[in-house]
Amino acid sequence: MERHNAVRERLLHIEHVLRDGQHWQTTSPADSAFASSQPFCMDTLAPHEWLQWVLLPRMHALLDGGHPLPQAFAVAPYYEMALEAGWPQRDALLAALVALDALFAGDA
Numbered sequence: 001m002e003r004h005n006a007v008r009e010r011l012l013h014i015e016h017v018l019r020d021g022q023h024w025q026t027t028s029p030a031d032s033a034f035a036s037s038q039p040f041c042m043d044t045l046a047p048h049e050w051l052q053w054v055l056l057p058r059m060h061a062l063l064d065g066g067h068p069l070p071q072a073f074a075v076a077p078y079y080e081m082a083l084e085a086g087w088p089q090r091d092a093l094l095a096a097l098v099a100l101d102a103l104f105a106g107d108a
Contacts, residue, residue: 003103004063010100011059014051017096021089023048040078047082048093073104 018024033044040050055075062069076097083090 003069007059007069007100007103008063010096010103011056011063014093014096014100015056017089017092018048018052021093023052023089025049025052028053040075040082042082047079070104074101076101 015024029045029049033041033049034054036042036044038044040047041054042050045053059069061067076094079094079097083093
């Protein structure tokens, strides 16, 4: 249960960083954007959209349902490449994602 709480805390921090950087959206992308076969829906969603509309809800659903969490998980490497230098809140978001990944690597 302690791990679940730590994961939820990290997810909420990611949401906070997105909101702080004014990258939180009030309207969901079109349903077709979620039909992508690409990792991170990279051909249909901006990186921050995938976090808000895919990763965060799915992880919260796992936690809420008491389901097992992924064993191996790493999103920070993709975001290091996907977020352009100078993107507002880039460093804060990367730090939050690295911290989340660390929970799944057993480093935190």
